[in-house]
Amino acid sequence: MQPFVPRAKLWLESEGRLVMSDYRLRLLQLIGESGSLAAAAAAMGLSYRRAWGKIKELEANLGYPLVRSEVGGAGGGHTALTPEGQALLAAYARFRDRVEAAVRQAFDDELGSLTRGPSPSA
Amino acid sequence: MQPFVPRAKLWLESEGRLVMSDYRLRLLQLIGESGSLAAAAAAMGLSYRRAWGKIKELEANLGYPLVRSEVGGAGGGHTALTPEGQALLAAYARFRDRVEAAVRQAFDDELGSLTRGPSPSA
Numbered sequence: 098m099q100p101f102v103p104r105a106k107l108w109l110e111s112e113g114r115l116v117m118s119d120y121r122l123r124l125l126q127l128i129g130e131s132g133s134l135a136a137a138a139a140a141m142g143l144s145y146r147r148a149w150g151k152i153k154e155l156e157a158n159l160g161y162p163l164v165r166s167e168v169g170g171a172g173g174g175h176t177a178l179t180p181e182g183q184a185l186l187a188a189y190a191r192f193r194d195r196v197e198a199a200v201r202q203a204f205d206d207e208l209g210s211l212t213r214g215p216s217p218s219a
Numbered sequence: 220m221q222p223f224v225p226r227a228k229l230w231l232e233s234e235g236r237l238v239m240s241d242y243r244l245r246l247l248q249l250i251g252e253s254g255s256l257a258a259a260a261a262a263m264g265l266s267y268r269r270a271w272g273k274i275k276e277l278e279a280n281l282g283y284p285l286v287r288s289e290v291g292g293a294g295g296g297h298t299a300l301t302p303e304g305q306a307l308l309a310a311y312a313r314f315r316d317r318v319e320a321a322v323r324q325a326f327d328d329e330l331g332s333l334t335r336g337p338s339p340s341a
Contacts, residue, residue: 100233101231101232101233101238102231102232102233103229103230103231103314104229104230104231104232105227105228105229105318106227106228107225107226107227107322108225108226109223109224109225109226109330110223110224110226111222111223111224116223184333185333188329188330188332188333189329189330191325191329192225192325192326192329192330195321195324195325195328195329196227196318196321196322196325199317199318199321199322199325200229200318200321202317203313203314203317203318203321204314206317207310207311207313207314207317208231208310208311208314210310211306211307211310
């Protein structure tokens with residue numbers, strides 16, 4: 098019997114609609130790092146259209162933009178996080194990190210002794 | 220803009236296979252309270268067969284039984300949690316409660332100031 102592994106999926110809703118998730122945090126962080134929605138989408142195995150749709154859905158639910166695109170120019174298009182997007186991402190990342198630490202601690206404390214199945218019969 | 224609400228889904232895996240989840244905890248707690256798999260399944264809107272399948276899947280992945288059924292008798296069938304099942308459920312419930320408390324605290328600390336969207340322009 099292998100040990101147990103705790104898993105957690107986190108997200109935020111507003112009026113029942115998704116406004117941030119672990120997955121979308123990663124997508125937006127990649128945009129911030131690369132300056133490119135195409136590169137971020139490719140890194141996550143998403144089509145450009147699908148990645149764009151995920152971000153536009155969040156923006157519609159949030160009521161403000163997360164990214165700002167500059168089309169064309171010498172180096173081609175560029176996508177950057179808005180200040181509001183940066184603030185939300187930073188706060189959500191701190192939230193996520195704290196919950197993940199709590200998951201590990203609570204798991205170790207409460208389930209660590211039960212991870213190897215029942216004791217063999219004496 | 221309504222405030223944000225944090226959401227979390229938790230589960231345990233062993234070798235990539237599900238061994239407990241919030242949903243299955245609830246199903247098993249209802250069995251423990253009612254002594255009846257049929258009643259627990261009905262309370263969760265599941266067919267008896269589907270509820271039974273969920274429990275048998277967990278038992279196969281865990282390597283030990285979670286419930287014990289006594290068929291027939293004066294009062295009809297009865298399903299009870301095994302001691303190992305009771306111990307796992309109690310430990311998982313403590314784990315879940317601690318993580319939920321941490322989710323609320325981390326959300327209040329990190330995202331409480333961002334729940335109402337951007338400030339209106341001055």
